[in-house]
Amino acid sequence: MTQTPVGAAPVDRAALEQRIDDVCRVMSAHAGAIELLDVSPLGAVRVRFTGMCAGCMFRPLTMRGTIEPALRAVAGVSAVAADGARISEEAALRLRSYMDEEAWPTLAKVSG
Numbered sequence: 001m002t003q004t005p006v007g008a009a010p011v012d013r014a015a016l017e018q019r020i021d022d023v024c025r026v027m028s029a030h031a032g033a034i035e036l037l038d039v040s041p042l043g044a045v046r047v048r049f050t051g052m053c054a055g056c057m058f059r060p061l062t063m064r065g066t067i068e069p070a071l072r073a074v075a076g077v078s079a080v081a082a083d084g085a086r087i088s089e090e091a092a093l094r095l096r097s098y099m100d101e102e103a104w105p106t107l108a109k110v111s112g
Contacts, residue, residue, distance in 0.1 A: 011039050011076035015087055019074050023067055034067060034082070043078035045071055049085070059085040064092050080101070 024033040034052025063085035
């Protein structure tokens with residue numbers, strides 16, 4: 001059994017799974033979803049895109065603009081990653097500037 005490192009809050013697994021269900025309901029409009037692959041002892045969450053989202057060229061935007069903020073809002077989650085959804089930090093900062101919280105409420109705010 002893996003223990004949570006000293007000082008790290010454990011991930012609220014039930015809340016994480018509920019949030020993933022919430023994200024999947026939104027993504028189902030595009031015939032896609034995400035699947036939880038792993039949660040590290042330090043709170044790093046790894047997911048996989050499924051359905052039509054698996055091959056979509058907009059995965060990095062969905063990841064940074066919707067999935068990451070929604071899952072990071074769960075207690076204990078320190079990072080979120082998905083295979084095939086990498087974008088540069090420069091692009092991520094630019095995306096954040098376009099998606100300020102007033103104009104584009106994140107799924108974390110909408111379903112939280």
